[in-house]
Amino acid sequence: MSNSISVKINPQFSTGLLKVSHCSGFPPIIPKTPKILILGTMPSVVSIEEAFYYAHPRNAFWPMIASLLNNSEFQVGGVDQTAKSLNTVKEKKEACNILGIYLWDVLQACERKGSLDSEIKLPQANDFSLVFREYPSIKTVAFNGQAAQKLFKKEVLKLQDLPDDLTYITLPSTSPAYAAITLEDKRLFWQEKLSDLL
Numbered sequence: 001m002s003n004s005i006s007v008k009i010n011p012q013f014s015t016g017l018l019k020v021s022h023c024s025g026f027p028p029i030i031p032k033t034p035k036i037l038i039l040g041t042m043p044s045v046v047s048i049e050e051a052f053y054y055a056h057p058r059n060a061f062w063p064m065i066a067s068l069l070n071n072s073e074f075q076v077g078g079v080d081q082t083a084k085s086l087n088t089v090k091e092k093k094e095a096c097n098i099l100g101i102y103l104w105d106v107l108q109a110c111e112r113k114g115s116l117d118s119e120i121k122l123p124q125a126n127d128f129s130l131v132f133r134e135y136p137s138i139k140t141v142a143f144n145g146q147a148a149q150k151l152f153k154k155e156v157l158k159l160q161d162l163p164d165d166l167t168y169i170t171l172p173s174t175s176p177a178y179a180a181i182t183l184e185d186k187r188l189f190w191q192e193k194l195s196d197l198l
Contacts, residue, residue, distance in 0.1 A: 035100030145173025
């Protein structure tokens with residue numbers, strides 16, 4: 001698994017104001033008892049700068065996870081926290097641990113101009129056959145948006161040895177770039193599809 005986090009400007013790919021950069025993803029967040037694998041495509045520029053998943057302030061991923069906690073109380077460092085918001089990296093990791101969410105991205109590296117999935121070039125997938133061998137408790141793969149699902153189908157399903165009994169769910173993207181439905185509709189969809197699995 002890649003543990004590098006970097007964005008390197010490659011002058012060969014310069015195009016206008018934005019340059020195509022080499023992007024390397026994050027290591028996964030692995031809960032004690034994984035129940036579900038949630039996959040994005042590749043961290044955004046803002047996330048890479050902040051060195052953590054879904055760091056853009058308008059990305060709704062962490063509010064979705066907080067909603068899945070159903071306003072229950074959980075502990076971080078021995079202190080009760082409400083699930084209404086997840087503000088720190090520690091709280092976010094603990095939420096994934098409580099819910100059994102294995103969080104990762106489809107890609108370990110790519111070339112990309114800016115943060116848009118449509119700009120991804122030369123994708124290199126993470127090793128998911130290893131994930132399912134190490135964590136056979138994971139039976140569901142949920143994609144944060146159609147771009148993640150399409151990349152997984154192209155770069156992983158056709159090339160890696162995966163279990164035959166996996167269930168796949170494509171969720172509406174939490175990215176602010178996906179505005180086809182409202183934030184509340186996204187939340188309801190995530191709740192409906194994931195609540196019984198966590």
